[in-house]
Amino acid sequence: MIGRFVKDSLGRSPRRKAAIVAAIALGSAVATSMLGVQLSIGDKINRELRRVGANIAVTSRASSLEGGVGGVTANAAGAADYIHEADVPKIKHIFWGLNVTGFAPSLAARSGSLPVEGVWFAHSYQKPDGSTATTGVRDVNPTWLLEKGQWAQDGADQAMLGEGVARRTGWKPGDTIDVLGSKFHVAGILSTGDATDDRILLPLARVEALTSRPGLVDRVDVAALTVPEDTFARKDPRMMTSGEFERWNCTAYVSSIAHQIEEVLPGTAARPVRRVADSEGKILDRVSGLMMLITLAALISAGLTVWSLTATSMMERRGEIAIMQAIGGARWLVASMLAFEIALIGLVGGLLGAVLGVELARLVGQSVFHDAVEISPVLPFVIMAAAIVVALAGAWQPLRRTLRMDPAVILREGV
Amino acid sequence: MFLRFILSALRYRRQRLMLAFSALTVAATLGTVLFGIYGSVERRLREQFRSYGANIAAVAANGATVPLAMADAARRLGAEAAPFLITAGRVGNDGVPVAGFIPADTAPLTPYWSVKGDRNIGAGECLAGETLAERLKLTPGARVNLSGQPCTLKGIVSTGGAEDSELLVPFAAAAAISGIHDGASVIEFRAPGDRVEQIRAALASRFPGADVRTIRAVAATESDVVNKIRAALFLITVLILAITTLCVSSNFTEIVLERGKEIGILKALGAAERKIAAFFLSESAALALLATICGYVIGILAAAEIGQQIFGVAFHLDVSWLVFLSVGIVMLAVAVVATSIAASRVWSIDPAVILRGE
Numbered sequence: 223m224i225g226r227f228v229k230d231s232l233g234r235s236p237r238r239k240a241a242i243v244a245a246i247a248l249g250s251a252v253a254t255s256m257l258g259v260q261l262s263i264g265d266k267i268n269r270e271l272r273r274v275g276a277n278i279a280v281t282s283r284a285s286s287l288e289g290g291v292g293g294v295t296a297n298a299a300g301a302a303d304y305i306h307e308a309d310v311p312k313i314k315h316i317f318w319g320l321n322v323t324g325f326a327p328s329l330a331a332r333s334g335s336l337p338v339e340g341v342w343f344a345h346s347y348q349k350p351d352g353s354t355a356t357t358g359v360r361d362v363n364p365t366w367l368l369e370k371g372q373w374a375q376d377g378a379d380q381a382m383l384g385e386g387v388a389r390r391t392g393w394k395p396g397d398t399i400d401v402l403g404s405k406f407h408v409a410g411i412l413s414t415g416d417a418t419d420d421r422i423l424l425p426l427a428r429v430e431a432l433t434s435r436p437g438l439v440d441r442v443d444v445a446a447l448t449v450p451e452d453t454f455a456r457k458d459p460r461m462m463t464s465g466e467f468e469r470w471n472c473t474a475y476v477s478s479i480a481h482q483i484e485e486v487l488p489g490t491a492a493r494p495v496r497r498v499a500d501s502e503g504k505i506l507d508r509v510s511g512l513m514m515l516i517t518l519a520a521l522i523s524a525g526l527t528v529w530s531l532t533a534t535s536m537m538e539r540r541g542e543i544a545i546m547q548a549i550g551g552a553r554w555l556v557a558s559m560l561a562f563e564i565a566l567i568g569l570v571g572g573l574l575g576a577v578l579g580v581e582l583a584r585l586v587g588q589s590v591f592h593d594a595v596e597i598s599p600v601l602p603f604v605i606m607a608a609a610i611v612v613a614l615a616g617a618w619q620p621l622r623r624t625l626r627m628d629p630a631v632i633l634r635e636g637v
Numbered sequence: 638m639f640l641r642f643i644l645s646a647l648r649y650r651r652q653r654l655m656l657a658f659s660a661l662t663v664a665a666t667l668g669t670v671l672f673g674i675y676g677s678v679e680r681r682l683r684e685q686f687r688s689y690g691a692n693i694a695a696v697a698a699n700g701a702t703v704p705l706a707m708a709d710a711a712r713r714l715g716a717e718a719a720p721f722l723i724t725a726g727r728v729g730n731d732g733v734p735v736a737g738f739i740p741a742d743t744a745p746l747t748p749y750w751s752v753k754g755d756r757n758i759g760a761g762e763c764l765a766g767e768t769l770a771e772r773l774k775l776t777p778g779a780r781v782n783l784s785g786q787p788c789t790l791k792g793i794v795s796t797g798g799a800e801d802s803e804l805l806v807p808f809a810a811a812a813a814i815s816g817i818h819d820g821a822s823v824i825e826f827r828a829p830g831d832r833v834e835q836i837r838a839a840l841a842s843r844f845p846g847a848d849v850r851t852i853r854a855v856a857a858t859e860s861d862v863v864n865k866i867r868a869a870l871f872l873i874t875v876l877i878l879a880i881t882t883l884c885v886s887s888n889f890t891e892i893v894l895e896r897g898k899e900i901g902i903l904k905a906l907g908a909a910e911r912k913i914a915a916f917f918l919s920e921s922a923a924l925a926l927l928a929t930i931c932g933y934v935i936g937i938l939a940a941a942e943i944g945q946q947i948f949g950v951a952f953h954l955d956v957s958w959l960v961f962l963s964v965g966i967v968m969l970a971v972a973v974v975a976t977s978i979a980a981s982r983v984w985s986i987d988p989a990v991i992l993r994g995e
Contacts (some may be wrong), residue, residue, distance in 0.1 A: 245883060252880050256873065263869065267862060274689065274858040279797055333855075365857040386848055415694060415852035490766075495797035496749040501688040508685050509866060511947035512678065516870065519876050527884035534891040539652065545944040582876075590869045616651050 228563045237464060238565060239282035245531045246571025247578060250609045252630065254579025256520040257605075258597040259586050264510045266591045268447050272323055273364045276443030277498040278480050280305065280313075282609070293310035304329075305427065305490055311347040316482035318474050320348060321447040327439040329429050333401045337421045338523050340429025345376050347544060359423070362445045364416070371395030371410030376425045381406040384419040389521075402432040444483065444492070448476040450503030464633035476503075493577075525612050532564060532616035536624070543621075544629035553625050564617050565610050572609030576602035642916055644742040653895070656927055657888045658722040661968070664881045665932020666939060671874050673940045676960065679867055681829040686859040688748045691719070691825035691852060695836050698848040702820025707844050709740070714836050716828040719743040720821035726804065727784040728773060735783070736803045737811020746827050750800070753777065758807060764787035766801040786810040826849050830859045832867020834885055889921050889975035893983065900983045909985060917980050918973060925972035929965045936960075 232239055235338050263393060282303040310327045313319070329340040335585075342358030349355050359366070370388075372395075374380035381401060383393055386409045391400055397408045401422055412418060430436050456477040459467055476499040479493040548555045580597055587595030624632070666956045693701050693716070708718035722737035740757045750756060754777040758764060763783070765775050770793045775781065786806065788987050794800050812818055824847075828836040833856045841849040893900075 238916070239843070241887075246886065248880055248883065252876050255876070258913075259869070267866070270862050270865060272859060273861065275727075275854045352710045363854065365853045367853055385850075388697075389698075389848075413850075413853065415856070416854065419694075419848075419850060420762070493795075493801070494799045496751055497690055497747075497796065497798060499797070500749045500751075501686070501690075504688055505685045505862070508947055512674070512866075515943055515947065516671075516674070516873055516877075519671060522663065523667055523877050523884070526660055526663050527887075528879055530656065530884055531887055533656060534852065534895075535889070538891075538895060554979040586869060586872050590865055590872065 224559050224562050227559045228566060231563055242531050242535055243567055243571045243574070245567055246528050246609050246613060247574035249574025249612075250572045250605050251525045251578035251582055252520050252526040252575075252599060253608070254576050254597075254605045255582035255586060256517045256522065257601055258515045258580065258595055260517040261598070262587070262595050264506060265447075266587075266593065266595075267509050268502075268506060269323075271502045272447060273446055273623035274498055274502070275363050275365070275495075276326070276445050276535075277448065277476055277495050277502065278444040278446060278483065278492055279495055280442040280444060280487065280492045283489055283491050302442055303489060304435065305442060305487060307430070307437050307439050309487055310439065310442055312486040313351075313442070313483055316479070316486055317351050317471065318446065318479050318482060320473050321479065323355045323445045323447060325442055325444045326357065326359045326362040327442045328359075329426060329433070329435065329439045330441070331402060331429055331433045332472060333403075333422070336401070338401060338429065339418075339423055340419050340426040341423050343374050343376050343382075343428055346427075355571060359443075362443050362609075363416075365411040366418070369411045369413045371408070374423070375425070378425070379404070379406050379428065380409040380425065382423040383408060383411050384421045384423075385411060385413045386419040387422055392542035398439065398476075402429070404432055405426070422515065443485075443489075444479075446476070446479050448499065448502070449474050450507050451475050451477065451499070458495060505618050528568075528609060528612045529616035532567075532613045533620050536560070536617045536620040540624045540632050543624045544627075544632035547625070548633065549628040557621060557625060560617065560621060564589075564613050566609035567586055568613035569606060571613075572606035573602075575609065576605045579605065642849070643922045645876040646920060651664045653941060654924070657864065657892055657922060661885055661924065661928035661933045661934070662886050664885050665929045665964055666936045667881055667932075667934025667966060668878060668967065669933050669960055670943065671877060672934065672960040672990070674943075675874050676872055676957075678870060679863055682863050682866060683859065684849050685948075686830060687745070687827065687853075687981070689855045689859070690746050690749060691827050692830070692833050692859070693826040693828055693849060694852055695826070695842070695844070695847045695849045696822070698846055702817055702822060703847045704825050704844060705819055705821055705824075707840060707847060708821075708824055710843060711824075711826050711828075711836065711840060714828075714839055716826045716836050717745050718824055718826050719746045720808065720824045721802075722815060722817065722820075724811055724815035724817075725787070726814050728782055728804070731890060733769060733783075734772075734799075734803045735802065735811055735814060736805050737808040738805060740985060746825055747796075749796065751795045752792045753795075754790075756794070758805075760792050760807055760809065761788050762791045762807070763810075764794050764805040765790055766803045766805070767793055767795040768794050768801045783810075783814075785814055803854035829865065831858070833891045837989055865943060878967075882967070885968065885971050888970050889924075890979040892921065892924075893917055893976055893979035893987065897951040897983045900980070901989075904984075905989075908950070913984075914977070915979055917976050921972040922969060925968040926965070929968045931959070933961045936964075 226401055246492045255467055282305055305327070310325065313325050326342055331338045331340070344360050345358045346354045346356045368384060374382050381399065388394065393408055395408050397411055399406055400409055401424065406424060426439065430438060454470065455473070455477055457470070459470060459481055463469060471482070476494040480494055484490055543556060543560070544593040547553070580602065583595045583597055587593055661783040666889070667927060691891070697703050707718055708720050711718040719739065724735050724737070726733055726735040744756070752764065756764065765773070765783055775790055777790055777792055781788050781790050781804065783804065783806070787804060788810070794805060826836070833851055837849050837851050900913060
C-alpha cells in the first residue's frame, strides 16, 4: 500500500519531485565536497608551508660558533665534533619518520675567502622499509630559484654558485673553477635570498674528501610536517610524568620530533627553527579555523535549502493530506506514507549529491592544490543519512500541523 | 489600498511568511559573513605571515657595510627595517660573535624570538643566545664582561638560528666595538607581501653599493599560500552563494505559486496585469529588504565573533556597507526574477481553471 502510494505520488508530478531531488542533491554535493576539502586542506597547507625550508636544524653539540642574523649570514662552521653522514638517514627511523619530508646534511669549509658547503643535491638513501628515495637541498628548499644553468649532480665534479658569488666573481655556468684545490665545473646559479647566495655548493662527498673529513657532516637541515604547538608542547620533557611524556612524544610537535632526532643521532643538538616552526603553527591554526567556519556555512546553507524545500512541498500538499484523512486514513498511516516518500526522495537526492560532491571536491583539489583530495569512504553515507534526516525534519512541522487540523476546514478553504 | 493589500497579506499568512522570512534571513546572514570573509581574508592572512619575519635582506655588495640611510628609505616606501651589525668581541678569554641591533626596530621583524627575560634592552644591557649562554654559563642578571662594553644580561634568546650563538647588544655598543659608524652588516626588511619585488627593486636602484635580496623562502611561500587559500575560498564561496540563491528563489516562487487562487480572483475581478504584478513584486521586495537588513545585522555580529575566534584580539572582518549593498542587490534581484517567473506562469492560466481547482 505504501509502495503504491509512493509510486503514484511520484508519477503524478514528476517535475516537482525532480526539482526537490535536484535541490537535495545540490545541497548534499556542497556539503560532501566541503567536508572532503576541509578534512584535507590542513594537510595541503602544511605541505605548502613546508616549502619555506627546514624547520629543525641538527648540529653537533660541540660545533663552533660564528655570527649571523636569521638565515642571512654564515652559520656555524664545524670545528670539533661531527655527525656521521652514514647515520643521517636514521632520521627517517624515528616514530614520526613518515612526517619527515626531507633532510639535507651539509659540511662547511672555506676556499680562500669564499664559503663553500658540501651538500646532497638529490642524493639517494635507504628508507626504513628498504626502498630507496632521494632527498637533499633541492627537496628541503623548493623555493630556491635556479637562475641559470641546471642543477649539479651529486656524483660529479660540479658546483652550484650562489647569486652573490656569481656576481662578484663573474663566473657563469660552463666555466671550470678552482675550489679547495680541485677543479669543478659550474653547473648553475642559484637565487635564494639567504646565506646560500654567498656560497658555493659542492657535492658533499667531494668536500669531505678535499678537507679530509671522510663521512662527516656538521649540520643537517630537516623538514618535517608538524602540528601547531600549544602550551603543553612547550613543556620541558624532563619535567613530564611518564604519561605526559608519552602523549608529548606521540604528537607530531616540532619539539618532540627534534627530541626524537637527538635520540637517534646521539651527540647532536636538534633545535626547532623558531622562525619557521612558530609561524607555521599560527598560520595552520588560522587556516583550519577559517575552513571550519566556511564548512559550517556550507552545511547551514545546504541544510536550509533542503529544509525549506521539503517544508514548502509539504504545505502544498495540505489538500491531498486532508483528502486522505477525510476518506479514513489514520494519522500514523498518512504520516508514514508521506515520510516514506520524503525519505526516498532524500535518499535519491543524497546519493546523487554524494557522487557529485566527491567529484566537486576532486575538482577543487585539482584546481587549487594540483593534488588529489582524499575523501573518507564513510563520508558519502553520512551525507546520505543527513540528507534524509534534514528532509524529514523539514517536513515534520507542516505535516504535524496539517494532520492536527480538521480536514474539512482545509478542504473548504481550498488548496 | 496598495499598502492594505500588502499588510493584510502579511497578517493572513504569518506562519508561511515567517518560514520564508527566516530562510531568507539566514541566507542574507550567510551572504554577509561570506562576503566579509572573502573581502578581508587576504589581508588577514598576510598579517599572519608577518611572523615569518623579514622578506628582503640587504648585505654589502663590495664594501664592508650597508648604509643606514637605506633603513629610512625603506620606511618611506612602507616597509619595516631593522639594521644589524655583526662583529666579534671577547668575553674573558672566549671569542664571541656579537650582534648589534635596535630593539624597537627589530621587534616587529622577529616575533619568533623566544626570550626568557626582557628583549627591550637599553645601553649597558645585552641578551645572550641560548647556546652561548650555555657555553659561558650565563644567567639573566649576570654581568657580562664584554671587552670594552661590559653589560648586564637581560635575557636568553632562543631562535634555532644564528642568534643562538651570539651576544646581542645595542647597536651603538656594537658600533663602538667594531669601529664602524653609520653602517650595518645586514639590514632586514619586511615589505607588504604584495609589494616585495617593487620595494626590493626600488632599494636596489637607489643603493647600488648594497646587494638587496628577496628572501625567497618567505616571499614565495607567502604568495603561494595566500593565493591558494584565496582561490579555494573563491570556489567555495561561489558554491555556497549559488545554493543559497537557489534556496531563496525557491522560497519566492512558492510564495507566489501557493496564491494562484488569489491571482485568479484578482484577474477575474478585472485587475490589470501590471497592478497584480506590482502587488506581488513589492511584497517580495519588502520581504527581501527586511531579510537583508536582519541578515546584515546578524551577519555583522557573527562576523565580529568569528573574526575574534579565528584571528584573535581586536580583529573584525570588514563588513562594510558595500557588503550590505551587494547582498541587498542580489536578494532583490533574485526576489524580482523568481516572483516574475512564477507570476507569469500563474498568469498564463485561465482564471476559471485556477478557481475551479486546477
